[in-house]
Amino acid sequence: MNAPTGIGARVKRKEDQRFLTGTGRYVDDLPLARATYAYFLRSPHAHARIKSIDTSAAAKMPGVVSIFTGKDVAEAKVNGLICGWVVKDKHGQPHKSPPHPVMAIDTVRYVGDTVAMVVANSHEEAKDAAEQIHVDYEVLPANVDLATALQPTAAQVHAEAPGNLIYDWELGSKPDVDAAFAKAAHVTRLDIVNNRLIPNAMEPRAAAAEYDKGTGNYTLWSTSQNPHVLRLILSAFVLGIPEHKLRVIAPDVGGGFGSKIFCYADETLVCWAAAKVGRPIKWTAERSESFQTDCHGRDHVTQAELALDKDGRFLAMKVETIANMGAYLSTFSTAVPTYLYATLLAGQYTTPLIYANVKAALTHTAPVDAYRGAGRPEATFVVESLVSKAAQEMKIDPAELRRRNFIPPNAFPYQTPVALQYDSGNYAPIIDEAINIADYKGFEARRAEARSRGKLRGIGFSSYIEACGLAPSQVIGQLGGGVGQWESAQIKFNPTGNVQILTGSHSHGQSHETTFAQIVSDKLGVPIEQIEVVHGDTATTPFGMGTYGSRSLAVGGSAIMKAADKVIAKGKKIAAHLMEASVEDVVFENGTFKVAxxxxxxxxxxxxxxxxxxxxxxxxxVEPGMDENAFYDPANFVYPAGTQICEVEVDPDTGVVDVVNFTAVDDFGNIVNPMIVEGQVHGGIVQGVGQALLENAVYDKETGQLMTGSFNDYAMPRADDVPSFKLGYKVTPCPHNPLGVKGCGEAGAIAAPAAVMNAVHDALAPVGVTHVPMPATPLAVWQAIHGAQAAA
Amino acid sequence: MTISVAMTVNGKPASGKVEARTLLVQFLREHLGMTGTHVGCDTSQCGACVVHVDGKSIKSCTILAVQAEGSNVLTIEGLAESADKLHPMQEAFRENHALQCGFCTPGMVMSAIDMVKRHDYQLDEPTVRRELEGNLCRCTGYHNIVKAILAAAPAMKAAGV
Amino acid sequence: MYDFAYHRPKSIADAVNLLKSKPEARPMSGGMTLIPTLKQRLAKPSDVVDLGGLKELAGIKIEGNNVVIGAMTRHADVATSADVKRVIPALAGLASHIGDPQVRNRGTIGGSIANNDPAADYPAAVVALNATVTTNSGKHTADSFFKGLFETALADGELITSVSFPKADKAAYMKFPNPASRYAMVGVFVAKTGNNVRVAVTGAGPCVFRVKEMEDALARSFTSDAIKDIKIPADALNSDIHGSAEYRAHLVTVMARRAVDAANK
Structure with a gap:
């Protein structure tokens, strides 16, 4: 008997064969006849005025086809890039919206800002020529330090945003929260920096474009998470190429984690220049370019306070955050520290009053936008750091303090004080299961044993909530989002019985080709070998919103369910006719229509x-053919939740933190393929552990140079930095989508930083350390221990 | 400077004219059209480009094509006996869901095979993790890669590869 | 990278002649440093002289009390050599932690020593074991070989042919890797031969250096306790985002103690 292939089965992935045999096809792999190669000259300065650019020597270099500067692009009426989410400040005014030219015209605003584009017969020739471009810069003072970016002395990034302030936004009532704090038995305070991260998908961003003079059609291959949205932005706002004349293909894409959602200058220029040059153009970022020009993530400076009564019940929370936007507003940048952050500050708890104030600041650094979790990791880090610190200060067990404040299962749907309405959940069984798996009871014995080896062992909890499955379009519209957030699906049932599922979402590691096939196999009773998922090409797939915010299954999968329902409904009419029965009497079971x-x-x-x-x-x-389309717009976000427990050992002599045990128990609703879900959790956890212990994007505060511009200085998690993980599940099905699913792609990264940092603080409490900055690198931990010793 | 190079790639003769500065990975990808070997960084750390040269795993982004003159090169494309019969390491990666986006996978698989052989098919988890120092993966969190390699070691021994 | 003329000489003499006749030429052994440097366009040699064809420079021999390692011997071969493991296990151990497995399959001892990267491992072994560096034109003592940041006593066109490591009674190397690059942020090699103790530190400063105070203390008592209170001055040490000079100074003592403990095992 064949292995099960339906919903819930651990089906091996359909996409693996090509990836394992070296026959995947990523953008850089494309063979394009007569291709030219683009190289972008980047600004070496964080802030400078361009006095002149001389390309004459470069133009004479071997192999050069064309050179373009910002002036050429501006003269060709290429518009700037857009920020697609309008956030209104606390006075109801839309955020400041400085221009974002695709190539610098007279000013460069971060190290890596694009200054010129060289197109040549080879990559090396383009690079050789770029070195012969002479740019006369007048170097200006740079504003790089987020903590001081809003101070009057900071250098201005854009005249359109005085004081570098993009918005001053708030959520909740400050007077109400202040009143609650006045009555509190205990207040826990935290000053935290959520460190800046560089996504580093293993495939660097790349683009290739071709222009067909005969038809006037453009084809752009891009490492995009959402090819339709990229086309929409390029067509409607930036290049003005009508959508029907622009085909965007995102073939195999080697990871995204958010960084490939956005519309970037590079792909825009490659597409635009392909027509100018009259030959295909290819561009693939060198890793050092990726470090400088991919959108970065996180980067908050936050002060947070939690008010508790004498029994440890949460009364109110107050959060003040400065969020770094970088030098230009990227596609969804404004929404990340507001609607994807402050709305999650209730966590899993009944905290009745919450006030959040977020100021978005410009700096002379790369743009900052969504990175795995996008706002929710920052919120979880604030909430879960506060809760663990409060537990320690009030001498209440951290699990018990959490349990005491969990939203009870009978309170769902639960309206939080920060706008969201949680649809479902049951948090206590999750933490209980995590405690079991992690053997929390045995921890003190393990701590003592570690002590005997000279190690400081600590344990940390993180109980996260996230809102994902973006999202109800009308809600997004009310909040200023510029797009719909539905997803599309098309089921093409071919005459000989095989099926193509066309989806508007995109897989760059998430395994859509397997998961989506399982849904259809389960629903329609078609063997999984006869099902193929097609994604990533605007010419063949229905318009869709793409993959981000853990939305592919909850929204895209639901669209597939709807399309499958349409197939069944139509099939029922046909079958009724063939069986000479009434449609009402026909039932569909295991792939067969029957008359009861x-x-x-x-x-x-x-x-x-x-x-x-x-x-x-x-x-x-009924019409002939079997080709059903569906669009699904969700009724609400989905709300995955879970608890992670991390155990670390600290070497007090060196400051090295070892993660020795890591447990994650999640509620993702119903699970289609547990094997794939576990993979998502593992990967997310390691990105979270990376943020907590290793990764940190550092700019020199004076010069604005990126100090962590390669893997030599930006510490990526390696296999020996992490242990194997212990996972568990609890299931409360999502009540409002047909699969009962929630998202699983970001959970690991959302919860892990707090779990790790709480464990580090627990480990170091006995030696008097009260605060370690994130990431808790050996240097940071040693300095904290050293500081505590000096103070004692 | 243009130089002629000739080597054996996946058991077949391969030759071409390259610049002195052409890297082996560029020769494989751009001259031979074998794009299974990937480039994920420019500082020799990520390991997406690992191939075997004369039986040893090396980073094909850190060796000139001319340095491989006369060598025997094995890439991800040359591992499987046929589409139906993958190498045990490839099979273990599939069985254990040790790949997601697939970009680091060719280098991971090539490093893993070399690792198993160097350790005479005897591996434990700490060894596997340490030996993966030269290969970065951003998707899997390494958990399933480690599992796959541990599973592949005895399978490789049994298969005599 | 910039293009260059490529040469693959068949003899040391040819290699030396090439290097001497072309002032902008660079020798390449394993290429593990040179190729990344070229890729970053941080060097623009007119010619690259690939020493890969000089098979006589590869190999490990035992000569009396010495392990003699040919300049073109790969790190992986040193790490797995039964002779090295038997005679100076600390040296095999050091080699087994250089870079990653793929780097160890290409990188060579001669290249590492000639390059004298401040964060390289081998210089610590050369100095602590009081090795002799043999070149096509003569010999250099360990203490005279490493001159400063990326600087050695090698003259232009002078090529290392082998390095001879005398056997020590006890020796160990402890490395604290940079969390990102995994190069030595601090590496301490401790070696005891008779009553003579040498302590060599790499990674911490611009060039490998010895810690006389630790050597004296360890000569009196070869125990980690003997050096636990010795703090080296931070003034001249490297400082970067991964480690302040003070932190590196602290790590030197920690790694030295651990090396002594390991050597005593």
């Missing part, structure tokens, strides 16, 4: 064949 109480049966495949060869067919009632 009879032995009449028509397999779905037979009904489909009849639809293509409609000789005996109810043509008056």
């Amino acid at each position: 109480g009879t032995d009449k049966a028509v397999p779905l495949g037979q009904a489909v064949f009849a639809a293509y060869v409609p000789h005996n067919y109810p043509l008056a009632e």
Whole structure:
């Protein structure tokens, strides 16, 4: 008997064969006849005025085809890049919106800002020529330090945003929260920096474009998480190429983590220049370019306070955050520290009053936008750091303090004080399961044993909530989002019984080709080998919003369910006709239409064949063919939740933190493929552990140079930095989507930083350390221990 | 400077004219059209480009094509006996869901095979983790890669590869 | 990278002649430093002289009390050599932690020593074991070889042919890797031969250096306790985002103690 392939089965991935045999096709792999190669000259300065650019020597270099500067682009009426989310400040005014030219015209605003584009017959020739471009810069003072970016002395990034302030935004009532704090038995305070991260998908960003002079059609291959949205932005706002003349293809894409959601200058220029040059253009970022020009993530400076009563019940929370936007507003940058951050500050708790104030600041650094979790890791870090610190200060067990404040299961749907309405959840069984798996009871014995080896062992909890499955379009519209947030699906049932699922979402590691096939296999009873998922090409797939915010299954999968329902409904009419029965009497079970109480049966495949060869067919009632489209717009976000428990050992002599145990128990609702879900959790956890212990994007505060511009200085998690993980599940199905699913792609990264840092603080409490900055690098931990010793 | 190079790639003769500065990975990808070997960084750390040269795993981004003159090069494309019969390491990666986006996978698999052989098919988890120092993965969190390599070691021994 | 003329000489003499005749030429052994440097366009040699064809420079021999390692011997071969493991296990251990497995399959001892990267591992072994560096034109003592940041006693066109490491009674190397690059942020090699103790530190400063005070203390008592209170001055040490000079100074003592403990095992 064949292994099960339906919902819930650990089906091996359909996409693996090509990836394992070196036959995947990523953008840089494309063979394009007569291709040219683009190289972008980047600004070496964080802030400078361009006095002049001389390309004459470069133009004479071997192999050079064309050179473009910001002036050429501006003269060609290429518009700037857009920020697609309008956030209104606390006075109701839209955020400041400085221009974002695709190539610097007279000013460069971060190290890596694009200054010129060289197109040549090879990458090396383009690079050789770029070195011969002479740019006369007048170097200006740079504003690089987020903590001082809003001070009057800071250098101005854009005249359109005085004081570098993009918005001053708030959520909740400050007077109400202040009143609650006045009555509190205990207040816990925190000053934290959420460190800046560089996404570093293993495939660098790349683009290739071709222009067909005969038809006037452009084709752009891009490492995009959402090719339709990229096309929409390029067509409607930036390049003005009508959508029907621009085909965007995102083939195999090697990871994204948010960084490939956005519309970037590089791909825009490659597409635009392909017509100018009259030959295809290829561009692939060198890793050092990726470090400088991919959108970065996180980067908050926050002061937070939690008010508790004498029994440890949360009364109110107050959060003040400065969020770094970088030098230009990227596609969704404004929404990340507001609607994806402050709205999550209730966590899993009944905190009745919350006030959040967020100021978005410009700096002379790379743009900052969504990175795995986008706002929710920052919120979870604030909430879960506060809760663990409060537990320590009030001498309450950290699990117990959490349990005491959990939203009870009978309170769902639960309206938080920060706008969201949680649809479902049951948090206590999750933490109980995590405690079991992690053997929390045995921890003190392990701590003592570690002590005997000279190590400081600590344990940390992180109980996260996230809102994902973006999202109800009307809610997004009310909040200033510029796009719909539905997803599309098309099920093409071919005459011989095989099925193509066309989806508007995109897989760059998430395994859509398997998960989506499982849904259809389960729903329609088609063997999984006969199902193929098609994604990533605007010419073949229906318009869709793409993949981010853990939305592919909850929204895209739901669209597939809807399309499958349409296939069944149509098939039922055909089968009723073939069985000479009334439609009402026909049922669909295991891939076959039957008439209840009879032995009449028509397999779905037979009904489909009849639809293509409609000789005996109810043509008056249904059209021929079996090709069903669906668009699904969710009624609410989905709300995955879980608890992670991390155990660390600190070497007090060196400051090295070892993660020795890591448990994650999640509620993702129903699970389609546990094997794939576990993979998502593992990867997310390591990105979170990376943020907590290793990763930190550092700019020199004086010069604005990126100090962590390669893997030599930006510490990526390696295999020996992490242990194997222990996972568990609890299931409360999502009540409002047809699969009952929640998202699983970001959970690990959302919860892990707090779990790790709480464990580090627990480990170091006995030696008097009260605060370690994130990431808790060996240097940071040693300095904290050293500081505590000096103070003692 | 243009130089002729000739080597054996996946058991077949391969030759071409390259610049002195052409890296082996560029020769494989751009001259031979074998794009299974990837480039993920420019500082020799990520390991997406690992291939075997004369039986040893090396980073093909850190060796000139001319340095591989006369060598025997094995890439990810040359591992499987046929589409139906993958190398045990490839099979273990599939069985254990040790890949997601697939970009680091060719280098991971090539490093892993070399690792198993160097340790005479005897590996434990700490060894596997330490030996993966030269390969970065951003998707899997390494958990399933480690599992796959531990599973592949005895399978490789049994298969005599 | 910039293009260059490529040469693959068949003899040391040819290699030396090439290097002497072309002032902008650079020798390349394993290429593990040179190629990344070229890729970053941080060097623009007119010619690259690939020493890969000089098979006589590769190999490990035992000569009396010495392990003699040919300049073109790969790190992986040193790490797995039964002779090295038997005679100076600390040296095999050091080699087994250089870079990653793929780097160890290409990188060579001669290249590492000639390059004298401040964060390289081998210089610590050369100095602590009081090795002799042999070149095509003569010999250098360990103490005279490493001159400063990326600087050695090698003259233009002078090529290392082998390095001879005398056996020590006890020796160990402890490395604290940079969390990002995994190069030595601090590496301490401790070696005891008779009553003579040498302590060599790499990674912490611009060039490998010895810690006389620790050597004296360890000569009196070869125990980690003997050096636990010795703090080296931070003034001249490297400082970067991964480690302040003070932190590096502290790590020197920690790694030295651990090396002594390991050597005593």
